[in-house]
Amino acid sequence: MTDPSRTAARVLRVLLVAAVAAILAGVFLGAAPLAGRLQRAGLWTIVAGPFLVLVIVSAAKPRTRWFAAGTLALALIGLLLAR
Protein backbone atom coordinates (compact mmCIF):
# COMPACT_ATOMS: atom_id res chain seq x y z
CA MET A 1 0.00 0.00 0.00
CA THR A 2 1.25 3.50 -0.88
CA ASP A 3 2.45 5.63 2.05
CA PRO A 4 -0.17 8.42 2.50
CA SER A 5 2.54 10.91 3.51
CA ARG A 6 4.43 10.41 0.25
CA THR A 7 1.17 10.62 -1.73
CA ALA A 8 0.38 13.87 0.12
CA ALA A 9 3.85 15.24 -0.73
CA ARG A 10 3.37 14.41 -4.42
CA VAL A 11 -0.13 15.94 -4.52
CA LEU A 12 1.14 19.08 -2.78
CA ARG A 13 3.99 19.47 -5.29
CA VAL A 14 1.54 19.20 -8.22
CA LEU A 15 -0.79 21.76 -6.56
CA LEU A 16 2.09 24.14 -5.91
CA VAL A 17 3.31 23.97 -9.53
CA ALA A 18 -0.25 24.56 -10.81
CA ALA A 19 -0.79 27.46 -8.38
CA VAL A 20 2.55 29.14 -9.19
CA ALA A 21 1.91 28.76 -12.96
CA ALA A 22 -1.53 30.37 -12.63
CA ILE A 23 -0.30 33.23 -10.40
CA LEU A 24 2.76 33.94 -12.59
CA ALA A 25 0.61 33.94 -15.74
CA GLY A 26 -1.75 36.37 -14.00
CA VAL A 27 1.12 38.65 -12.92
CA PHE A 28 2.62 38.79 -16.42
CA LEU A 29 -0.75 39.37 -18.11
CA GLY A 30 -0.97 42.59 -16.06
CA ALA A 31 -4.27 44.42 -16.53
CA ALA A 32 -5.87 41.92 -18.93
CA PRO A 33 -9.29 40.63 -17.74
CA LEU A 34 -7.96 37.05 -17.59
CA ALA A 35 -5.16 38.07 -15.18
CA GLY A 36 -7.45 38.44 -12.15
CA ARG A 37 -9.15 35.12 -12.82
CA LEU A 38 -5.83 33.29 -13.15
CA GLN A 39 -4.49 34.79 -9.91
CA ARG A 40 -7.72 33.96 -8.08
CA ALA A 41 -7.58 30.38 -9.45
CA GLY A 42 -3.99 30.08 -8.19
CA LEU A 43 -4.93 31.31 -4.70
CA TRP A 44 -7.95 28.95 -4.54
CA THR A 45 -5.64 26.07 -5.53
CA ILE A 46 -3.37 26.96 -2.58
CA VAL A 47 -6.25 27.27 -0.09
CA ALA A 48 -7.72 23.92 -1.21
CA GLY A 49 -4.37 22.16 -0.64
CA PRO A 50 -4.46 21.54 3.15
CA PHE A 51 -8.03 20.16 2.95
CA LEU A 52 -7.09 17.76 0.14
CA VAL A 53 -4.07 16.58 2.13
CA LEU A 54 -6.29 16.14 5.20
CA VAL A 55 -8.41 13.63 3.25
CA ILE A 56 -5.33 11.79 1.87
CA VAL A 57 -3.37 11.38 5.12
CA SER A 58 -6.42 10.50 7.23
CA ALA A 59 -7.56 7.66 4.95
CA ALA A 60 -5.15 5.08 6.42
CA LYS A 61 -6.74 4.64 9.91
CA PRO A 62 -10.38 4.72 11.12
CA ARG A 63 -9.41 6.95 14.09
CA THR A 64 -7.81 9.61 11.85
CA ARG A 65 -10.72 9.36 9.38
CA TRP A 66 -13.03 10.51 12.20
CA PHE A 67 -10.72 13.42 13.06
CA ALA A 68 -10.70 14.51 9.40
CA ALA A 69 -14.47 14.13 9.03
CA GLY A 70 -14.99 16.23 12.19
CA THR A 71 -12.60 18.95 10.99
CA LEU A 72 -14.21 19.13 7.54
CA ALA A 73 -17.70 19.22 9.09
CA LEU A 74 -16.69 22.11 11.39
CA ALA A 75 -15.08 23.96 8.44
CA LEU A 76 -18.29 23.54 6.44
CA ILE A 77 -20.45 24.77 9.34
CA GLY A 78 -18.13 27.78 9.73
CA LEU A 79 -18.36 28.57 6.03
CA LEU A 80 -22.17 28.28 6.00
CA LEU A 81 -22.54 30.47 9.11
CA ALA A 82 -20.12 33.08 7.73
CA ARG A 83 -22.11 33.41 4.49
Add this chain to the structure above:
Amino acid sequence: MDLLSLALFGIGAAAGAIGALLGVGGGIVMVPALVLLVPLPFTQAVGTSLVCVVATSLAGSAVQFGRAGIETEAALELQLYAAAGALIAGLAAPWVPTRILFFAFAALLLFTAWRSWPRRGAAPAPPPVMRRATLAGTGAVGAGVVATLLGVGGGVIFTPILHLVLGYGFHRAAATSVYIIGITAGMGAVIYLARGDVALAAAAPAVLGILAGSGAASRLAHRVEAAWLKRGFAVVLLYVSARMVVRGIAGD
Protein backbone atom coordinates in the same frame (compact mmCIF):
# COMPACT_ATOMS: atom_id res chain seq x y z
CA MET B 1 6.91 43.63 -11.46
CA ASP B 2 6.94 47.11 -9.86
CA LEU B 3 8.88 48.12 -6.75
CA LEU B 4 5.97 47.39 -4.36
CA SER B 5 5.52 43.90 -5.81
CA LEU B 6 9.25 43.22 -5.38
CA ALA B 7 9.05 44.43 -1.76
CA LEU B 8 6.06 42.14 -1.12
CA PHE B 9 7.96 39.26 -2.76
CA GLY B 10 10.91 39.91 -0.38
CA ILE B 11 8.70 40.19 2.73
CA GLY B 12 6.88 37.02 1.64
CA ALA B 13 10.19 35.16 1.18
CA ALA B 14 11.36 36.20 4.68
CA ALA B 15 8.00 35.30 6.28
CA GLY B 16 7.97 31.96 4.47
CA ALA B 17 11.52 31.09 5.58
CA ILE B 18 10.83 32.02 9.23
CA GLY B 19 7.55 30.11 9.09
CA ALA B 20 9.07 26.93 7.71
CA LEU B 21 11.96 26.95 10.23
CA LEU B 22 9.89 27.74 13.34
CA GLY B 23 6.49 26.23 12.55
CA VAL B 24 4.64 29.55 12.37
CA GLY B 25 2.70 31.00 9.44
CA GLY B 26 4.17 34.49 9.30
CA GLY B 27 0.74 36.13 9.57
CA ILE B 28 1.99 38.28 12.39
CA VAL B 29 4.56 39.76 9.95
CA MET B 30 2.30 39.88 6.89
CA VAL B 31 -0.68 41.74 8.45
CA PRO B 32 1.30 44.84 9.59
CA ALA B 33 3.35 44.79 6.35
CA LEU B 34 0.19 44.79 4.23
CA VAL B 35 -1.49 47.50 6.34
CA LEU B 36 1.55 49.81 6.42
CA LEU B 37 3.25 49.14 3.07
CA VAL B 38 0.47 48.70 0.48
CA PRO B 39 -1.62 50.06 2.42
CA LEU B 40 -4.64 47.75 2.69
CA PRO B 41 -7.72 48.05 4.94
CA PHE B 42 -7.38 45.78 8.01
CA THR B 43 -10.01 43.24 6.83
CA GLN B 44 -8.30 42.82 3.44
CA ALA B 45 -4.89 42.60 5.13
CA VAL B 46 -6.16 39.77 7.35
CA GLY B 47 -7.72 37.93 4.36
CA THR B 48 -4.58 38.32 2.25
CA SER B 49 -2.39 37.28 5.19
CA LEU B 50 -4.45 34.12 5.77
CA VAL B 51 -3.88 33.05 2.15
CA CYS B 52 -0.15 33.72 2.67
CA VAL B 53 -0.17 31.55 5.83
CA VAL B 54 -1.77 28.69 3.88
CA ALA B 55 0.93 29.10 1.19
CA THR B 56 3.65 28.85 3.89
CA SER B 57 1.98 25.70 5.20
CA LEU B 58 1.66 24.13 1.76
CA ALA B 59 5.27 24.74 0.72
CA GLY B 60 6.64 23.52 4.08
CA SER B 61 4.33 20.49 4.20
CA ALA B 62 5.26 19.41 0.65
CA VAL B 63 8.88 19.02 1.78
CA GLN B 64 8.15 17.60 5.26
CA PHE B 65 5.59 15.00 4.13
CA GLY B 66 8.15 13.72 1.61
CA ARG B 67 10.68 13.42 4.46
CA ALA B 68 8.10 11.81 6.82
CA GLY B 69 8.80 14.67 9.25
CA ILE B 70 5.17 15.27 10.23
CA GLU B 71 3.35 13.51 13.10
CA THR B 72 0.18 12.91 11.12
CA GLU B 73 -2.02 11.47 13.89
CA ALA B 74 -1.19 14.22 16.38
CA ALA B 75 -1.69 16.84 13.65
CA LEU B 76 -5.12 15.52 12.69
CA GLU B 77 -6.29 15.39 16.33
CA LEU B 78 -5.06 18.91 17.11
CA GLN B 79 -6.62 20.18 13.87
CA LEU B 80 -10.03 18.94 15.02
CA TYR B 81 -9.75 20.78 18.36
CA ALA B 82 -8.46 23.91 16.62
CA ALA B 83 -11.34 23.81 14.12
CA ALA B 84 -13.76 23.70 17.08
CA GLY B 85 -11.97 26.69 18.64
CA ALA B 86 -12.06 28.58 15.33
CA LEU B 87 -15.80 27.97 15.02
CA ILE B 88 -16.48 29.06 18.62
CA ALA B 89 -14.41 32.24 18.06
CA GLY B 90 -16.14 32.94 14.75
CA LEU B 91 -19.54 32.83 16.46
CA ALA B 92 -18.50 34.61 19.65
CA ALA B 93 -16.27 37.28 18.04
CA PRO B 94 -18.73 40.20 18.44
CA TRP B 95 -19.01 39.62 22.22
CA VAL B 96 -15.39 38.76 23.07
CA PRO B 97 -13.59 41.41 25.17
CA THR B 98 -10.56 41.58 22.85
CA ARG B 99 -8.49 43.77 25.20
CA ILE B 100 -8.48 41.09 27.93
CA LEU B 101 -7.77 38.44 25.30
CA PHE B 102 -4.75 40.34 23.98
CA PHE B 103 -3.23 40.70 27.48
CA ALA B 104 -3.89 37.03 28.33
CA PHE B 105 -2.37 35.94 25.02
CA ALA B 106 0.69 38.17 25.56
CA ALA B 107 1.23 36.64 29.03
CA LEU B 108 0.91 33.12 27.62
CA LEU B 109 3.47 33.90 24.89
CA LEU B 110 5.94 35.35 27.41
CA PHE B 111 5.68 32.19 29.51
CA THR B 112 6.13 30.03 26.40
CA ALA B 113 9.17 32.07 25.30
CA TRP B 114 10.75 31.52 28.74
CA ARG B 115 10.02 27.77 28.56
CA SER B 116 11.26 27.47 24.95
CA TRP B 117 14.67 29.10 25.55
CA PRO B 118 17.32 26.33 25.50
CA ARG B 119 19.13 25.71 28.81
CA ARG B 120 22.40 23.95 29.52
CA GLY B 121 21.93 20.61 31.22
CA ALA B 122 18.17 20.69 30.74
CA ALA B 123 16.36 17.37 30.96
CA PRO B 124 15.61 15.80 27.54
CA ALA B 125 12.06 16.10 26.22
CA PRO B 126 9.68 13.34 27.38
CA PRO B 127 8.91 10.56 24.86
CA PRO B 128 6.41 11.51 22.15
CA VAL B 129 3.17 9.99 23.43
CA MET B 130 -0.31 11.50 23.59
CA ARG B 131 -0.42 11.11 27.40
CA ARG B 132 -1.09 14.78 28.01
CA ALA B 133 -3.87 14.87 25.46
CA THR B 134 -6.32 16.92 27.56
CA LEU B 135 -3.88 19.81 28.00
CA ALA B 136 -2.88 19.61 24.32
CA GLY B 137 -6.52 19.54 23.20
CA THR B 138 -7.41 22.56 25.36
CA GLY B 139 -4.38 24.41 23.98
CA ALA B 140 -5.41 23.57 20.41
CA VAL B 141 -8.94 24.93 21.03
CA GLY B 142 -7.26 28.11 22.32
CA ALA B 143 -5.05 28.24 19.21
CA GLY B 144 -8.13 28.00 17.00
CA VAL B 145 -9.78 30.86 18.93
CA VAL B 146 -6.66 33.07 18.71
CA ALA B 147 -6.09 32.25 15.01
CA THR B 148 -9.63 33.25 14.07
CA LEU B 149 -9.73 36.43 16.16
CA LEU B 150 -6.28 37.69 15.09
CA GLY B 151 -6.06 36.44 11.48
CA VAL B 152 -2.99 34.26 12.07
CA GLY B 153 -2.33 30.51 11.71
CA GLY B 154 -1.77 29.75 15.42
CA GLY B 155 1.72 28.29 14.95
CA VAL B 156 3.02 30.24 17.96
CA ILE B 157 0.75 27.98 20.06
CA PHE B 158 0.90 24.70 18.10
CA THR B 159 4.71 24.42 18.12
CA PRO B 160 4.92 24.74 21.97
CA ILE B 161 1.99 22.29 22.40
CA LEU B 162 3.75 19.69 20.26
CA HIS B 163 7.20 20.33 21.77
CA LEU B 164 6.55 21.22 25.43
CA VAL B 165 3.28 19.37 26.11
CA LEU B 166 3.42 16.33 23.82
CA GLY B 167 7.21 15.99 23.94
CA TYR B 168 8.13 15.85 20.24
CA GLY B 169 11.57 17.12 19.22
CA PHE B 170 11.64 20.78 18.11
CA HIS B 171 12.25 20.02 14.40
CA ARG B 172 9.34 17.55 14.32
CA ALA B 173 7.08 19.88 16.34
CA ALA B 174 7.77 22.80 13.97
CA ALA B 175 7.21 20.61 10.86
CA THR B 176 3.90 19.27 12.25
CA SER B 177 2.81 22.78 13.27
CA VAL B 178 3.49 24.04 9.72
CA TYR B 179 0.97 21.51 8.42
CA ILE B 180 -1.67 22.21 11.13
CA ILE B 181 -1.72 25.96 10.48
CA GLY B 182 -2.70 25.28 6.85
CA ILE B 183 -6.10 24.04 8.05
CA THR B 184 -6.69 26.71 10.74
CA ALA B 185 -5.73 29.54 8.36
CA GLY B 186 -7.44 27.76 5.44
CA MET B 187 -10.80 27.84 7.23
CA GLY B 188 -10.61 31.63 7.42
CA ALA B 189 -9.01 32.06 3.98
CA VAL B 190 -11.90 30.26 2.25
CA ILE B 191 -14.38 32.74 3.77
CA TYR B 192 -12.27 35.82 2.91
CA LEU B 193 -11.64 34.60 -0.68
CA ALA B 194 -15.35 33.85 -1.20
CA ARG B 195 -16.23 37.35 0.08
CA GLY B 196 -13.62 38.98 -2.21
CA ASP B 197 -11.66 40.27 0.81
CA VAL B 198 -8.26 39.18 -0.56
CA ALA B 199 -6.19 41.80 -2.43
CA LEU B 200 -5.00 39.90 -5.52
CA ALA B 201 -2.38 42.49 -6.50
CA ALA B 202 -0.71 42.13 -3.07
CA ALA B 203 -1.35 38.42 -2.52
CA ALA B 204 0.19 37.25 -5.82
CA PRO B 205 3.79 38.54 -5.30
CA ALA B 206 3.68 37.78 -1.55
CA VAL B 207 2.57 34.18 -2.16
CA LEU B 208 5.30 33.68 -4.80
CA GLY B 209 7.89 35.00 -2.30
CA ILE B 210 6.53 32.76 0.45
CA LEU B 211 6.69 29.66 -1.74
CA ALA B 212 10.32 30.45 -2.63
CA GLY B 213 11.38 31.24 0.97
CA SER B 214 9.43 28.45 2.63
CA GLY B 215 10.53 25.76 0.17
CA ALA B 216 14.22 26.69 0.56
CA ALA B 217 14.03 26.92 4.37
CA SER B 218 12.21 23.56 4.70
CA ARG B 219 15.12 21.89 2.90
CA LEU B 220 17.62 23.58 5.25
CA ALA B 221 15.60 23.13 8.48
CA HIS B 222 17.10 19.77 9.53
CA ARG B 223 20.66 21.17 9.18
CA VAL B 224 20.04 23.99 11.68
CA GLU B 225 20.64 23.13 15.35
CA ALA B 226 17.48 22.84 17.46
CA ALA B 227 18.94 25.22 20.09
CA TRP B 228 19.22 28.03 17.50
CA LEU B 229 15.70 27.36 16.25
CA LYS B 230 14.42 27.56 19.85
CA ARG B 231 16.20 30.89 20.40
CA GLY B 232 14.72 32.23 17.16
CA PHE B 233 11.29 30.98 18.19
CA ALA B 234 11.55 32.65 21.61
CA VAL B 235 12.46 35.97 19.91
CA VAL B 236 9.40 35.66 17.61
CA LEU B 237 7.23 34.96 20.68
CA LEU B 238 8.58 38.06 22.46
CA TYR B 239 7.87 40.19 19.36
CA VAL B 240 4.31 38.85 19.02
CA SER B 241 3.76 39.30 22.76
CA ALA B 242 4.85 42.96 22.55
CA ARG B 243 2.48 43.53 19.62
CA MET B 244 -0.38 42.00 21.61
CA VAL B 245 0.30 44.33 24.56
CA VAL B 246 0.36 47.36 22.20
CA ARG B 247 -2.96 46.30 20.63
CA GLY B 248 -4.43 45.62 24.07
CA ILE B 249 -3.47 49.13 25.26
CA ALA B 250 -4.77 50.69 22.01
CA GLY B 251 -7.98 48.68 22.49
CA ASP B 252 -8.46 47.79 18.78
